[in-house]
Amino acid sequence: MLDLSKLTSYPPPVSFGPVADVKVRPLLPLSTPPAPVTLPSLPPSPRSCTLGPSWTISTHLIPAAYPRTTPDIDIAPPVFSPNKEKWKQHVADTTNELSQLKRKQANGELDGLKKSEKLLWCVADRYVRKDRKSENVGGASKGVSLFFAHANGFNKEIWEPTLQYLLNSINTVDIVEIWLWQAINHGDAALINASNLCGIYDWVDNARDILHFLLYYMPSSTVDVPPAHLTRLTESVARSRKTFGFQTRQLVAVGHSFGGCSVALAAINHPALFSSIIFVDPMIRVLRPDQPLASSAVYKNVSGAISRRAHWSSRDEARRLFLKSPFFQAWDRAVLDAYIDYGLTEDEQSGGVKLKMPGFQEAVVFAESLTCYETWLLLDQLHENIELRWIMPGKVPPEELVEKQELVWKRPKNSSNVLIHSAGHLISHEAPKKLALEISSFLERKYGVPSPSSRL
Numbered sequence: 508m509l510d511l512s513k514l515t516s517y518p519p520p521v522s523f524g525p526v527a528d529v530k531v532r533p534l535l536p537l538s539t540p541p542a543p544v545t546l547p548s549l550p551p552s553p554r555s556c557t558l559g560p561s562w563t564i565s566t567h568l569i570p571a572a573y574p575r576t577t578p579d580i581d582i583a584p585p586v587f588s589p590n591k592e593k594w595k596q597h598v599a600d601t602t603n604e605l606s607q608l609k610r611k612q613a614n615g616e617l618d619g620l621k622k623s624e625k626l627l628w629c630v631a632d633r634y635v636r637k638d639r640k641s642e643n644v645g646g647a648s649k650g651v652s653l654f655f656a657h658a659n660g661f662n663k664e665i666w667e668p669t670l671q672y673l674l675n676s677i678n679t680v681d682i683v684e685i686w687l688w689q690a691i692n693h694g695d696a697a698l699i700n701a702s703n704l705c706g707i708y709d710w711v712d713n714a715r716d717i718l719h720f721l722l723y724y725m726p727s728s729t730v731d732v733p734p735a736h737l738t739r740l741t742e743s744v745a746r747s748r749k750t751f752g753f754q755t756r757q758l759v760a761v762g763h764s765f766g767g768c769s770v771a772l773a774a775i776n777h778p779a780l781f782s783s784i785i786f787v788d789p790m791i792r793v794l795r796p797d798q799p800l801a802s803s804a805v806y807k808n809v810s811g812a813i814s815r816r817a818h819w820s821s822r823d824e825a826r827r828l829f830l831k832s833p834f835f836q837a838w839d840r841a842v843l844d845a846y847i848d849y850g851l852t853e854d855e856q857s858g859g860v861k862l863k864m865p866g867f868q869e870a871v872v873f874a875e876s877l878t879c880y881e882t883w884l885l886l887d888q889l890h891e892n893i894e895l896r897w898i899m900p901g902k903v904p905p906e907e908l909v910e911k912q913e914l915v916w917k918r919p920k921n922s923s924n925v926l927i928h929s930a931g932h933l934i935s936h937e938a939p940k941k942l943a944l945e946i947s948s949f950l951e952r953k954y955g956v957p958s959p960s961s962r963l
Contacts (some may be wrong), residue, residue, distance in 0.1 A: 509908050511901050516924045517912045524909065527794040531881045534711060534776055535622070537719050539739075540573035543626055546736055550698045550852065554632070557667050558674055558685075562634045567737050568699070569724045571627035571691050572715035578620035580608065582706025584867035585813065594814070601867075602810045605874040606801055608707055613800055613876055625703040629716050630689040630696045632663055634670075635729070639683050642729050642755050650683030650729055651782075651954050652756040656717065656766025658790075658933070660812065660869040662694035663687040664849040666761075668841035669935055672943030679955035683729045683756065688766070691716065692868040694850065708871045710765065710878035714772035721758070721773070721780050722748050729755050752779040757954065761946065763787040763935050765872065771889065772882050778890035783953060785896045785946055787934050791886065792879040793910055800876045812870035820859040822847050838936045886917045894921045896949045898942060901928030 509517070549566055556564045582604055585597035611617055642650065655666045666687055674682070689696045690713050692704050722745040724737040752758075758781055762770035767789020774781045794800070819825040826847050829835040835843060854861040889895070897915040915924040925945055930938040 540570040569629045572719040575623040576709040577707045579623045598814045609876045627691045632687040634685040650681040653685045654760045656688045656762040658764035659872045662850040663689040664845045668939040672940045676947040680950045697864045713769040717773045757782040761785045764790045783894040794880040808873040809870045815866040817862045891920045897924035901926045902931040
């Protein structure tokens with residue numbers, strides 16, 4: 508067995524283990540969403556620029572991919588009971604209901620149902636450099652745009668401490684803009700979509716949502732300030748992007764866990780959009796022969812999300828109680844502050860504060876049983892022009908070592924990996940500074956422009 512304590516990266520495996528036969532589904536085509544009767548407003552969540560005086564922030568709404576991969580299926584969240592045994596049974600029943608629904612989807616039992624046509628919204632924060640007055644469109648003169656996709660259960664602002672360290676450490680890379688992505692049932696997007704969220708979610712749709720944004724809504728200019736509701740671009744622009752990528756930017760995607768799987772699937776389907784991808788322990792899993800589709804870990808995650816506390820009398824109480832939990836104690840304090848500031852919202856009905864993303868919706872995402880395995884099977888088809896950098900945790904359960912070693916070498920060309928020994932799966936939460944330094948090192952090597960003196 509590998510001893511990670513003596514390694515800085517995973518060596519190539521001697522061989523790859525057996526893989527179960529999983530039928531890979533093609534992505535549902537993206538159709539033009541219907542025009543809403545009224546455009547939703549952003550929730551009242553004051554945002555200030557945390558990246559320094561050289562940057563400005565704006566927040567934007569983007570229609571989600573239409574239609575959805577799944578049908579509309581309502582499952583009621585369990586009603587809390589002060590009776591511990593009753594509450595435990597409610598959680599177990601709901602966990603089983605969500606798991607059975609995903610098994611039905613995997614078995615094709617939902618294929619005949621109509622796909623959901625509810626209009627949903629994604630949210631993204633955009634940071635742009637104030638001093639960039641114009642843009643070049645040719646070759647190496649293109650600036651770098653960073654796109655960050657979060658893990659399940661977390662708000663987009665969770666990346667900000669990493670970004671602060673990153674921008675303080677990088678010197679020769681022309682980073683022109685930064686996008687922080689928010690999936691439909693997370694953070695502010697969860698508040699906007701609250702009445703339209705249901706009891707089934709497919710990770711495929713986060714990949715489709717990302718592609719919908721990159722093809723049809725990501726502004727062509729990296730300089731101009733776009734409106735809060737991004738303007739839909741023409742089919743000709745989308746076709747050009749599918750074939751040639753972006754004219755004014757080099758896109759570097761950074762995806763953690765659920766977000767990493769989504770970015771990988773998006774790039775597999777439309778590789779021209781991506782210059783490189785930085786994977787932060789992405790949730791891309793291998794299904795072995797005779798292994799159940801949903802593991803005991805999935806069941807545990809679903810159950811834990813359903814039963815998690817969602818309300819506090821104040822943010823101060825939430826912080827005090829979080830700091831008593833070993834889970835949150837491992838977090839960098841700046842990341843915890845970002846979670847408390849932007850992952851919680853005022854509870855207008857009960858007073859105090861509550862999670863923007865209900866634990867039930869986190870459980871709905873955890874119940875996924877297909878996309879992470881499909882992405883594993885497709886990973887070696889990811890175009891070799893896209894350089895991959897895998898940033899992996901040093902704290903790994905022994906039973907996951909072989910799988911992670913195989914994952915980072917599944918597409919070996921134009922790929923490298925590194926270990927952060929001080930962190931577990933939540934690298935961006937536990938070690939934002941070390942993560943930032945690794946991202947900075949990669950960007951400097953690939954996109955850095957040497958100063959004139961260094962070339963003498």
